[in-house]
Amino acid sequence: xxxxxxxxxxxxxxxxxxxxxxxxxxxxxxxxxxxxxxxxxxxxxxxxxxxxxxxxxxxxxxxxxxxxxxxxxxxxxxxxxxxxxxxxxxxxxxxxxxxxxxxxxxxxxxxxxxxxxxxxxxxxxxxxxxxxxxxxxxxxxxxxxxxxxxxxxxxxxxxxxxxxxxxxxxxxxxxxxxxxxxxxxxxxxxxxxxxxxxxxxxxxxxxxxxxxxxxxxxxxxxxxxxxxxxxxxxxxxxxxxxxxxxxxxxxxxxxxxxxxxxxxxxxxxxxxxxxxxxxxxxxxxxxxxxxxxxxxxxxxxxxxxxxxxxxxxxxxxxxxxxxxxxxxxxxxxxxxxxxxxxxxxxxxxxxxxxxxxxxxxxxxxxxxxxxxxxxxxxxxxxxxxxxxxxxxxxxxxxxxxxxxxxxxxxxxxxxxxxxxxxxxxxxxxxxxxxxxxxxxxxxxxxxxxxxxxxxxxxxxxxxxxxxxx
Amino acid sequence: xxxxxxxxxxxxxxxxxxxxxxxxxxxxxxxxxxxxxxxxxxxxxxxxxxxxxxxxxxxxxxxxxxxxxxxxxxxxxxxxxxxxxxxxxxxxxxxxxxxxxxxxxxxxxxxxxxxxxxxxxxxxxxxxxxxxxxxxxxxxxxxxxxxxxxxxxxxxxxxxxxxxxxxxxxxxxxxxxxxxxxxxxxxxxxxxxxxxxxxxxxxxxxxxxxxxxxxxxxxxxxxxxxxxxxxxxxxxxxxxxxxxxxxxxxxxxxxxxxxxxxxxxxxxxxxxxxxxxxxxxxxxxxxxxxxxxxxxxxxxxxxxxxxxxxxxxxxxxxxxxxxxxxxxxxxxxxxxxxxxxxxxxxxxxxxxxxxxxxxxxxxxxxxxxxxxxxxxxxxxxxxxxxxxxxxxxxxxxxxxxxxxxxxxxxxxxxxxxxxxxxxxxxxxxxxxxxxxxxxxxxxxxxxxxxxxxxxxxxxxxxxxxxxxxx
Numbered sequence: 001x002x003x004x005x006x007x008x009x010x011x012x013x014x015x016x017x018x019x020x021x022x023x024x025x026x027x028x029x030x031x032x033x034x035x036x037x038x039x040x041x042x043x044x045x046x047x048x049x050x051x052x053x054x055x056x057x058x059x060x061x062x063x064x065x066x067x068x069x070x071x072x073x074x075x076x077x078x079x080x081x082x083x084x085x086x087x088x089x090x091x092x093x094x095x096x097x098x099x100x101x102x103x104x105x106x107x108x109x110x111x112x113x114x115x116x117x118x119x120x121x122x123x124x125x126x127x128x129x130x131x132x133x134x135x136x137x138x139x140x141x142x143x144x145x146x147x148x149x150x151x152x153x154x155x156x157x158x159x160x161x162x163x164x165x166x167x168x169x170x171x172x173x174x175x176x177x178x179x180x181x182x183x184x185x186x187x188x189x190x191x192x193x194x195x196x197x198x199x200x201x202x203x204x205x206x207x208x209x210x211x212x213x214x215x216x217x218x219x220x221x222x223x224x225x226x227x228x229x230x231x232x233x234x235x236x237x238x239x240x241x242x243x244x245x246x247x248x249x250x251x252x253x254x255x256x257x258x259x260x261x262x263x264x265x266x267x268x269x270x271x272x273x274x275x276x277x278x279x280x281x282x283x284x285x286x287x288x289x290x291x292x293x294x295x296x297x298x299x300x301x302x303x304x305x306x307x308x309x310x311x312x313x314x315x316x317x318x319x320x321x322x323x324x325x326x327x328x329x330x331x332x333x334x335x336x337x338x339x340x341x342x343x344x345x346x347x348x349x350x351x352x353x354x355x356x357x358x359x360x361x362x363x364x365x366x367x368x369x370x371x372x373x374x375x376x377x378x379x380x381x382x383x384x385x386x387x388x389x390x391x392x393x394x395x396x397x398x399x400x401x402x403x404x405x406x407x408x409x410x411x412x413x414x415x416x417x418x419x420x421x422x423x424x425x426x427x428x429x430x431x432x433x434x435x436x437x438x439x440x441x442x443x444x445x446x447x448x449x450x451x452x453x454x455x456x457x458x459x460x461x462x463x464x465x466x467x468x469x
Numbered sequence: 470x471x472x473x474x475x476x477x478x479x480x481x482x483x484x485x486x487x488x489x490x491x492x493x494x495x496x497x498x499x500x501x502x503x504x505x506x507x508x509x510x511x512x513x514x515x516x517x518x519x520x521x522x523x524x525x526x527x528x529x530x531x532x533x534x535x536x537x538x539x540x541x542x543x544x545x546x547x548x549x550x551x552x553x554x555x556x557x558x559x560x561x562x563x564x565x566x567x568x569x570x571x572x573x574x575x576x577x578x579x580x581x582x583x584x585x586x587x588x589x590x591x592x593x594x595x596x597x598x599x600x601x602x603x604x605x606x607x608x609x610x611x612x613x614x615x616x617x618x619x620x621x622x623x624x625x626x627x628x629x630x631x632x633x634x635x636x637x638x639x640x641x642x643x644x645x646x647x648x649x650x651x652x653x654x655x656x657x658x659x660x661x662x663x664x665x666x667x668x669x670x671x672x673x674x675x676x677x678x679x680x681x682x683x684x685x686x687x688x689x690x691x692x693x694x695x696x697x698x699x700x701x702x703x704x705x706x707x708x709x710x711x712x713x714x715x716x717x718x719x720x721x722x723x724x725x726x727x728x729x730x731x732x733x734x735x736x737x738x739x740x741x742x743x744x745x746x747x748x749x750x751x752x753x754x755x756x757x758x759x760x761x762x763x764x765x766x767x768x769x770x771x772x773x774x775x776x777x778x779x780x781x782x783x784x785x786x787x788x789x790x791x792x793x794x795x796x797x798x799x800x801x802x803x804x805x806x807x808x809x810x811x812x813x814x815x816x817x818x819x820x821x822x823x824x825x826x827x828x829x830x831x832x833x834x835x836x837x838x839x840x841x842x843x844x845x846x847x848x849x850x851x852x853x854x855x856x857x858x859x860x861x862x863x864x865x866x867x868x869x870x871x872x873x874x875x876x877x878x879x880x881x882x883x884x885x886x887x888x889x890x891x892x893x894x895x896x897x898x899x900x901x902x903x904x905x906x907x908x909x910x911x912x913x914x915x916x917x918x919x920x921x922x923x924x925x926x927x928x929x930x931x932x933x934x935x936x937x938x939x
Contacts, residue, residue, distance in 0.1 A: 003695070003732070008599040008763035052546045059537070059545065066536045066776075068528070076528065077521045082747040083588075083740075118587050118749075119552075122770045129624055133474050134603075155598055155624070155767065226472075263472070271552075278551040278775030280587075294477040298624070301591045302771035306747030307535075311776065 047411035048275035065314035082306040087116040091313035118302035120269035123282040132158040137190035143397035194226030200233040203406035205354030235273030237356040238334035262288040340409040343421030358410040365403030376402040516880035517744035534783035551775040556585040560782035587771035589738035592751040601627040606659035612866035663695030669702040672875035674823030704742030707803035708824025809878040812890030827879040834872030845871040
């Protein structure tokens with residue numbers, strides 16, 4: 001008889017993929033500007049290290065928050081005992097307000113509809129447990145965050161069916177892609193329970209357009225299914241066209257308090273905007289009382305430490321801090337993003353034009369030997385082992401076109417980013433000098449032209465139907 | 470089409486039981502010695518509030534730990550970014566050593582075999598996901614912690630089959646009961662994957678005897694199944710016996726590094742010993758690498774906040790603190806338990822003799838109208854609504870005999886406990902039972918006490934005679 005469960009012995013945790021090789025290599029040989037200048041530079045970690053000083057200076061001015069004190073009085077006992085899965089009320093209120101602020105106060109969040117969880121990882125899994133039975137499916141646009149394979153499927157036994165997005169239209173979600181995915185699920189005999197999107201997108205770094213959001217709402221309305229919008233990167237939008245949350249679209253379409261609105265759930269976390277992945281702070285927002293009630297009970301399996309809830313409720317309740325932080329964070333992200341994009345351009349490499357996130361979706365198709373995933377992995381290995389940069393291959397994100405890579409820019413210093421870009425330029429120059437020919441030059445130029453059209457498209461405020469270019 | 474999952478629409482979370490009524494009543498009318506002296510006293514919450522002063526004074530002398538500093542330098546960034554599911558090395562080391570200290574340093578715990586989790590709630594569920602398929606069963610001795618119905622079964626789809634324990638032998642686990650439970654599982658067509666015990670026991674407040682532990686290890690060996698020992702109350706042992714962990718028994722039987730030892734898993738938490746349920750600190754300890762590996766990945770769904778890991782690694786690394794804390798904690802628990810036991814006695818109520826935990830297992834069978842669970846619930850309601858004490862009825866713990874209640878003693882002040890005991894005494898004396906205590910009742914009580922005394926003698930006995938053969 002099997003002594004361990006299938007969950008323990010199978011590899012649905014998804015960590016056997018070659019993607020993790022890069023991680024292991026980095027661990028063996030991590031870059032340090034003084035101690036190990038030839039080591040591997042980590043560009044595969046979507047961390048926000050740009051604005052810690054703002055939080056540190058707040059902490060220095062507000063020592064009570066970390067020291068279990070409220071107005072000079074110790075509340076250690078109160079916090080030590082506080083394990084109510086409804087969460088610290090002051091913290092939920094502060095989170096609701098912060099989420100609102102992130103959306104320009106165009107929509108408001110009711111603290112009573114929030115469920116606190118130990119990170120978005122826990123929030124997403126919990127939502128799956130609430131919405132899907134084993135064998136049910138959720139549709140996800142590709143490319144998507146590799147962690148979803150574990151978070152959404154492993155212990156829940158739910159399935160993911162991809163909504164294929166392509167570079168032809170900047171990886172936007174189209175009506176036909178949605179329908180195709182739904183039919184594919186039917187073919188596989190899977191009951192579709194909903195759609196899950198990440199907005200802004202990981203790994204694309206782009207905000208979902210109003211057109212896409214409208215398509216999604218229409219789709220889930222017609223099919224009578226759920227929509228989960230993981231808005232973990234909502235505070236990282238650093239330039240136009242700006243962030244539009246599905247909650248805003250619900251409001252604009254006057255769908256608040258309707259059945260559809262009960263099927264729209266938001267996931268949020270402080271891991272990216274505030275750069276606090278270690279503190280394990282995630283949130284589910286749902287308009288469905290039953291989902292809130294069930295998810296609240298399930299949060300027992302991953303509550304946020306009361307010590308952390310208290311610290312962050314103080315931090316986020318300080319509106320002058322949050323206002324300044326959001327603004328400054330965006331400026332720094334934009335700045336750093338620009339550095340990465342221009343550095344890549346100097347190496348003849350383009351990215352998908354992006355306005356959010358902690359990474360760029362980089363087009364290295366022209367560097368592939370052949371237009372295949374084998375060639376992508378080959379290139380990736382060269383970049384990890386020879387160029388010594390750990391970046392994430394598009395295949396690990398289920399991208400259906402070889403040659404795309406996610407490259408992070410917010411988890412290192414400016415100097416380190418420069419070093420990384422120099423290394424990349426040298427590598428590309430070396431590659432191209434050996435294979436460059438007239439035809440390659442032409443191909444590169446026409447690729448660039450296509451990209452410009454994409455950029456023009458994405459910047460457009462009219463949001464024309466993506467396929468109708 | 471069904472919109473929400475079955476997990477949501479069924480009531481597998483187990484929170485519809487009448488047990489939670491008491492909670493709700495308490496919330497509506499909580500006791501406060503000044504603001505609400507007639508309010509309900511909470512005696513259903515197994516919290517340890519007796520030793521906060523020790524931790525508070527440590528915090529005052531060691532301000533770096535809470536203010537995210539190391540040697541005066543801020544390590545905020547390092548902690549903010551630390552989300553490695555392997556856990557903070559210094560914290561796991563401190564936890565391993567603390568667990569060793571609680572066991573008198575008779576056994577060792579390897580930090581590499583520890584998996585951190587957000588509380589033992591998370592640890593227990595994670596172990597179930599690792600060991601059981603949906604529909605598989607674990608055997609649990611009754612009475613057991615009501616939360617297990619949710620923690621072990623709800624999202625995992627696993628089943629619990631009770632190992633029936635009775636007052637005839639102080640609720641000890643017997644071989645016959647183990648076999649019966651195993652057979653019952655078979656009758657129900659359930660594959661048994663293991664046994665889960667809480668040692669010391671909740672709600673009994675007793676530590677497992679060496680005999681029971683030997684029985685359990687033999688049983689899982691012969692059936693080729695797992696043994697989970699939830700030792701969350703290991704630091705609350707206040708009796709003059711030493712706490713015997715299943716790890717002690719493995720060592721004594723020279724079973725370390727054998728196949729069996731790979732099937733023995735320990736769960737721990739700082740929620741009871743240190744009184745820190747809000748900080749969500751739990752741990753799984755396993756000798757099976759595959760389980761450690763799988764559980765580590767699963768811990769992604771419930772990691773311990775790095776801010777908290779850092780604070781507690783500093784606290785627990787201070788051996789002067791831990792040594793003093795464990796000793797003082799035991800003293801205070803013992804003293805408080807005594808206060809409860811004597812207070813109950815003076816109301817003519819006896820308890821199971823206990824040597825651990827934050828509660829007593831109280832025998833109110835003589836106060837029941839009839840020997841039924843309906844009568845138990847009736848009595849319970851009277852105690853909640855009239856006496857205004859929230860205590861936990863044995864039926865909520867799946868006890869097979871009506872009339873037992875779990876009463877907590879470590880979550881309130883001495884004065885509040887006094888008051889609660891006075892109220893109870895008044896109630897008992899005012900009931901028919903109290904008034905009509907006739908010679909026969911007296912004798913019944915006396916002989917009940919005698920039986921319990923024999924149980925005490927038995928439990929305290931080092932010779933561990935076979936319980937049924939008294």
